[in-house]
Amino acid sequence: MIVRALPADAEALIFDFDGTLYTNAAYARYQEDSQVARLARHLGIAEAEAAARLEAAREARRAAGLPKTSLARHFLSFGVDMASIVRWRIEEIRPAEWIGPNPALDRTLAALARRFRLALLTNNPREVGRAGVDALGVASRFEAVIGLDDTFESKPAPEPFLAAALALGLPPGACVSIGDRVDVDLEPALALGMGAILVDGVEDVYRLPELLTR
Numbered sequence: 001m002i003v004r005a006l007p008a009d010a011e012a013l014i015f016d017f018d019g020t021l022y023t024n025a026a027y028a029r030y031q032e033d034s035q036v037a038r039l040a041r042h043l044g045i046a047e048a049e050a051a052a053r054l055e056a057a058r059e060a061r062r063a064a065g066l067p068k069t070s071l072a073r074h075f076l077s078f079g080v081d082m083a084s085i086v087r088w089r090i091e092e093i094r095p096a097e098w099i100g101p102n103p104a105l106d107r108t109l110a111a112l113a114r115r116f117r118l119a120l121l122t123n124n125p126r127e128v129g130r131a132g133v134d135a136l137g138v139a140s141r142f143e144a145v146i147g148l149d150d151t152f153e154s155k156p157a158p159e160p161f162l163a164a165a166l167a168l169g170l171p172p173g174a175c176v177s178i179g180d181r182v183d184v185d186l187e188p189a190l191a192l193g194m195g196a197i198l199v200d201g202v203e204d205v206y207r208l209p210e211l212l213t214r
């Protein structure tokens, strides 16, 4: 766990979902593969060809010295409209098939909720985010769930972070973004004046109450 910034007057914690509140490599792989399969059907090409085009687009950004961008932005660049991107995810991604109740996480979030307001910020549609925290048995701990269809932008764009702060009625400087990816979850939050904590999966989340509620 790496604390990049922690405002003394922080009032809210904004959690990433995938790779932060649970770790399941097979589920992470399925999420992308399922969307690449839909892209292939949409473009009328083989799945391997769709995967190759995605990798080529990622490589082109790397070669140009550009930062990584979201899967949604890549799909937009392939001519897929945002409504389809949102719908494909809702149709294909069912968290309860991959992850289950986590009482230790629920105890952790309950402890944090005594001191902070909690929000979830995911690059999946809001409905998938809600189904995710529901599958983990922690839905009641979050007073706001912000997803792709709230701003139609994805982290690392600033809009989703601002939407999360707005949903809580707080300035960005009163919020702390917690996630597993520096470029996606931390850097854009820091640029907005938020605090930022890098975690390496849910085991690090278990340590947050000791760090934040002393």
Ligand SMILES: [Mg+2]
Pocket (backbone or CB within 6 Å): 016, 017, 018, 019, 020, 179, 180, 181
């Ligand atoms: Mg993540």
